[in-house]
Amino acid sequence: MADIKSIEKPDDRRDFPRGHLEVVNLPGLVFGKATFEPGWRWTESVREIAGTDLCEVHHNGYVVEGRMRIRMRDGSEGEVGPGDVFVATPGHDAWVVGDEPCVVFDFAGGIGEYARSG
Template sequence: MTSIDVRRMDAPDETRNPDRTTLEVVALGDANLARMTLQPGWRWSECIKPIAGTDSCQAAHLGYLVAGQLHVVADDGTEADLVPGSAYRITPGHDAWVVGDEAVVGLEFESKTAETYGRA
C-alpha cells in the first residue's frame, strides 16, 4: 500500500443500484467509502428491506449529508431529520426515508456498511 491513496467518486470500484438507490463505492487501502444517492420516494423498508431480509436496517452508518433531506426513525422510537451539512452516526435498527422532491446524497464512511449495503 502506498502512503497516499487518492480516488475519485466519479470512477468508483463498484456501483450498486437497488430500487431508487445508487451506491458508488471506492476502496482506499483497507477502507471503503460510498456515495449514496437516494431518489424521491425512497424508503429503506420498501427499497432495501427486500434485499437485507431484516425488519429494520441493521447497518451502522457514519456519514455526511451533502444534499436533500432524510428522516430516520430508530427501533427505540428516536427520530431525526438529516439536512445538508449534517454529520451523522446511526446505530443498527432503524428505518429511513427521503423527505420531499430532492434526491438525498450522502457520504458513508463506515467501511463495512460501504462495502456491503444494498448488496444482494
C-alpha cells in the same frame, strides 16, 4: 505515495429501487456515495435485498444535499439535511423527505455491505 481514487470511477455500484450506491475501497477506508430519489424508503427499496426488517449497517454520514428522516428501532427519530454529520447505528429505517434527491457520503466500513443480498 497516498492512495487516491475518484468516486466518479467507483470500485462498485449497486442500484436499488429509487436510488444507488457507489463504493470506493482504500486501505483503512470504505467510502460510499449514496443517492436516494424522492419516494425512497429503506423498508420499501432495500429491505428485500438485505433480508432484514431494518437496516443493520452502521453509518457515519455527511449529507451533501436533500433531507432524510431516520427512525431507530426504539422509535426515536431525527432528520438530517445539507451539512449535517450523523451516526446511525444498526437497527433503523430511513426515508427521503421532500421532492429532491438526498445525497449522503458514508465513511463507515459497513457501507461496503449495504444493499448487498445477504
